[in-house]
Amino acid sequence: MPQTHPTDTRPTRAPVGLLLHPAHTHRPTDPAGRVLPDWYGIHPDHVAHLIARYTRDGDTVLDTDAHPSVAAAAEYLHRHPGLTVIHRERLYGRPEPLDEHPAAAARPGAGLVLATLPRLDVDSRDPHAVSQALGAWQALLRPGGFLAVLLTAGPGTAAIGHRSTVIAAARTAGLLYHQHIPALLVPLPETDPRTEARPAARPPLIAGRHRRAHRDLLVFATITPEAADV
DSSP states (O other): OOOOOTTOOSOOOOOBOOBOOOSSOOOOBOTTSOBOOOBTTBOHHHHHHHHHHHOOTTOEEEETTOOHHHHHHHHHTTOEEEEEEEETTEEEEEEOOOOOOHHHHTSOSEEEEEEEESBTTBOTTOHHHHHHHHHHHHTTEEEEEEEEEEEOOOTTOOOOOOHHHHHHHHHHTTEEEEEEEEEESSOOOSSOGGGSSSOOOOOOEETTEEOOOEEEEEEEEESSGGGGGO
16 A cells, blocks of 8 residues: 655645535525525525635625625625725725624634636736736734635636646645535436446537636635634
C-alpha cells in the first residue's frame, strides 16, 4: 500500500461534498410569497444549507450578486444578508439594516462571502486577476470566516473549468482550500445506464456541446485556528 513520504510538500486535498438535484417539486417562497429562484442552478434549500453550515447565528452573509435566494435564506436563519459593493475601486461589504445581534457585534466582518466566477471585471483564466479578487473578498471576512466561490458560465464565455487556477489563486491570496462541492443541475438516473440491455441514449447536445450537469462550488477558509471549528 503506498505511503506518503514525511517530506511530501504537496497540498492536502480538500474533502469533497455533493449537492444532489432535489427529487421533490416544492419551491420555497420569500416573506412576500414570491417563489425563490435557483442560485445559478442550485436549489434555494441547498443555499440555506450552505449558509447554515458555514455561518453562525447573527453572522453577516455577503453576496456579490445580491441574489434573492441568498438574502431570503440568510434572513430565515437569523443572519444579516448583504452584498459586496465597489466604490472608487475599493471593495466594501454592506449588510442590510437588521436588528443588531449581540453575537455579530463581537465578530466584525462577514462569516460568509458568496461569489461567482467568471465576472465581467475578473478574467478567470488569469491567476493574478483571480488572486486579487479573492484577496478583496477575503478582506471582508471575520476571523474564521469562509468564502464560497461558484464556478459558472458568464456572458461571452464558455462554461468555466478553471478550478485548479482558482484554487492556486486562493492559496496565493492567503486562503485555505477547505472543500469542493459539486452541485448537480440535473436529477440522477433511476438506474445505471450501463445495466440496461439496450444501448444508452446519447445525451442531448446544445450548440454542439453536452448539457452541463453540474457546477463546482469551492469553499475557502481564512487561515486561523477558528476555521477548523466549523
